[in-house]
Amino acid sequence: MKLSLLPPLIISLIYPCILFLGLFLSAVISDETKSYQKDRIYLLRSSNIINEIFAYNGNLVWFILFSFVASLQIYIRSHTFILLPHDIVDVDSKENVRAKLLKEYMVKFLLKVFILFVCFLIIDNIFILTGGSCAPGGATRSAEQCKALGGDWLGGFDISGHFCFLTNISLILWIELHHYSKYTEEEELQSRINKWIKRSLIVVEVVLYIWMFLLLVTSIYYHTILEKILGCIMGYACPLVMYWLIPNQPRMKSLLYAF
Numbered sequence: 001m002k003l004s005l006l007p008p009l010i011i012s013l014i015y016p017c018i019l020f021l022g023l024f025l026s027a028v029i030s031d032e033t034k035s036y037q038k039d040r041i042y043l044l045r046s047s048n049i050i051n052e053i054f055a056y057n058g059n060l061v062w063f064i065l066f067s068f069v070a071s072l073q074i075y076i077r078s079h080t081f082i083l084l085p086h087d088i089v090d091v092d093s094k095e096n097v098r099a100k101l102l103k104e105y106m107v108k109f110l111l112k113v114f115i116l117f118v119c120f121l122i123i124d125n126i127f128i129l130t131g132g133s134c135a136p137g138g139a140t141r142s143a144e145q146c147k148a149l150g151g152d153w154l155g156g157f158d159i160s161g162h163f164c165f166l167t168n169i170s171l172i173l174w175i176e177l178h179h180y181s182k183y184t185e186e187e188e189l190q191s192r193i194n195k196w197i198k199r200s201l202i203v204v205e206v207v208l209y210i211w212m213f214l215l216l217v218t219s220i221y222y223h224t225i226l227e228k229i230l231g232c233i234m235g236y237a238c239p240l241v242m243y244w245l246i247p248n249q250p251r252m253k254s255l256l257y258a259f
């Protein structure tokens with residue numbers, strides 16, 4: 001069963017399920033065992049290559065995958081236009097469809113950047129306001145900058161950046177994959193999609209599963225319960241704005257999106 005064929009509402013339940021599974025496992029595994037495992041098992045350490053590539057460089061990974069899925073949607077939807085009889089579709093409308101879709105995906109990208117910027121502004125300032133800081137003596141108020149400076153982000157209420165970040169970027173891709181799968185199914189285009197596109201889409205889904213794995217590790221081995229729950233809740237900021245708020249505001253939708 002391809003997860004991307006499930007309704008976005010069902011897909012969005014994946015992340016609370018991962019959270020609560022991790023909370024359960026974290027509760028049944030003793031702190032000593034968790035500490036021992038974090039020391040002995042490479043993939044549980046903060047410095048592991050998967051965490052470095054897919055979390056700390058998650059924005060780059062996400063941008064590549066989002067650009068691919070967006071380009072595929074623009075091609076497929078404008079290409080479908082080409083398949084229609086020319087007396088229905090003229091060149092202008094095909095180009096017009098492409099321009100509108102390109103605008104929509106640029107808007108979605110900017111919204112993601114802006115919403116995540118706000119989310120991490122909130123997360124980092126709550127951390128500082130609750131007594132946290134970047135040690136030793138770093139003046140930065142950003143966890144990301146603190147890590148870049150080689151500092152340690154210690155002492156405050158640290159809402160999980162992993163849950164907030166990876167849930168947001170995953171749900172954007174899941175929902176776009178759902179739109180793509182639904183469209184190609186409705187237009188009966190599956191047989192026309194070449195194997196390289198199908199293989200590329202598998203790569204997208206593999207990365208989404210890697211992000212799920214990272215979140216399960218986060219949920220078992222890192223943070224307090226409340227820090228993870230709040231991080232998971234903040235993980236819905238982007239999908240809520242991009243795929244519920246704007247589509248349900250006709251004037252905003254016509255201004256910001258294609259159709």
Ligand SMILES: CCCCCCCCCCCCCCCC(=O)SCCNC(=O)CCNC(=O)[C@H](O)C(C)(C)COP(=O)(O)O
Nearest residue numbers: 055056059107110111113114116117120143144161162165
């Ligand atoms: C037409 C509609 C347009 C809408 C408005 C557009 C506005 C566009 C301009 C946006 C202005 C702000 C741009 C500022 C650029 C940024 O800073 S974006 C960065 C946002 N932050 C992230 O993406 C965080 C990524 N987080 C991490 O990488 C973290 O390190 C981590 C992996 C989550 C780990 O967290 P730790 O707590 O450090 O462990």
Ligand SMILES: Nc1ncnc2c1ncn2[C@@H]1O[C@H](COP(=O)(O)O)[C@@H](OP(=O)(O)O)[C@H]1O
Nearest residue numbers: 044045046051160161162163214215217218222
């Ligand atoms: N899935 C995971 N794998 C490895 N480390 C993780 C992790 N989830 C969180 N962490 C680590 O836990 C700390 C807080 O993460 P976050 O706030 O992003 O949820 C970070 O460590 P550092 O403090 O060493 O950077 C982060 O790397």
